[in-house]
Amino acid sequence: MLPLVLLSLLAVPPVAAVEVEVFVPLCDNALIECGRAPAGAPRALDTNLYWGAMYGAERFLSRAPGFKVVSREAGPVDSAVLRVLVLERKAAKGERPVRLRLHAYAGDRIDTALEDFLRAAAGASRADLVVWAGHDRLMDRAPPQVESPSVATPRPVVVLACMSEQYFGPVLKTLGASPVALTRTLMAPEAYLLEAMATTVARHGPTEATAMRAALVEAYARYQRISHRSASSVFSTPGPPPSGVAPR
Template identity: 30%
Template sequence: MKTWTVVFGLVLAACGVHASAAPTRVHVFVALADNATQGISPVPAKIGNGDDAESNLYWGASEGFRSIFARSKSWRLEKAEANPTLQILDRRIYRNAAKDCTLVAEAWRGKNIHQCLEAFFNSLRDRKCDLTAFIGHNGLMDEPVAVSVLGAEAPPTDAIILCCVSGSYFKPHLAALKTRPVLTTEQLMYPGAFVLRDALDVWLSKGTLSEIRMSAARAYAANQGISVKAAAGVFSKLE
């Protein structure tokens, strides 16, 4: 328990001061795809090794978080830290000057997805960021994660959860943590980081929940070669 207290402390410290302070702060938790330990449909071995962030489907591959944000003209990498903990293989800090936003992203080992989800929920509980996001396999399908219930006086915070059927699986956790979901999913889906990139852009521009959902739908439709209408059905109608 002491070890995880230290890990959570590092995660929250990386995210920064309370969400009410400028700049806007976002924290992204990425659980690397892992054929060996997660209940996922197997992917090619090179991108399904949860101990290899460099090539992983959700991080270093062409549509993984690191690659998508490296190609973005809006986000500038300010700091990269390899292996900050035993469970985290890569931690990166980005800056979006136009939107006055700092983003911390972490690549968690696939076998540590449970701890990654615990850290995600703890970040929401402690209100260190304006928005907290999760990308990866829906680990709640494999193992439950307990959360504490916050009082009604908790300040507002938002969440984006990109994994299969996150809307129903994460709903009670978000309710307990008094968190507003701004993008969740209703179907089995591919959580490419291009969805987060486009949804974040609308969220940072103070777009509506409908605008955030449709931005995600357009990005998903373009990637999957399906209609925007079909892609919109992948995401929860939260508005």
């Protein structure tokens, strides 16, 4: 007969993973300078700056310690979504597992990605955290008209894009979404920031803005090879804690 302590441990249900949904519009040389032609080809998953390059989302995270690819599926024919990648970050002691669902959008369909992201932030997504990682399209155009779902809870959000506090901040406020991390300057929305974000979520939950900012600053300083002070200037200072959205 198994000892009672062991039986009680076996009866404990597994800890639910924190769900993170990430929108990644591929870099498009027609909009911004992405580098050489392959890096800015808006549908080239294997070479694009934001997806298949060294610090692109799929290449970097699929090789990052503790991350495992769960699934990799092509988007529907004629869809703006080229690929959906699901990864899990294994939980260390005292952490929660994190499950990331990344949507790779064709760079020439960035407007669709923007609308889908804002709709998700307004509550269409059930993820614990909704993330944009790519070009700040709102620097180029007016915000799209996105209606909040009638019965939904706006989500906590992170926007890794140039000057997202200025351009995304007012739009997110209108939608009722709760920014956890935004930026103040031009920046590179590369995947080491997604790794740092996932680690913070595992340790502190999806809405701990101070811990999130500290992790993003540290990662940005390390990979950009700049001072902590310079990296700190990139990310917005956290405001009041998000209200109305509790981590699961």
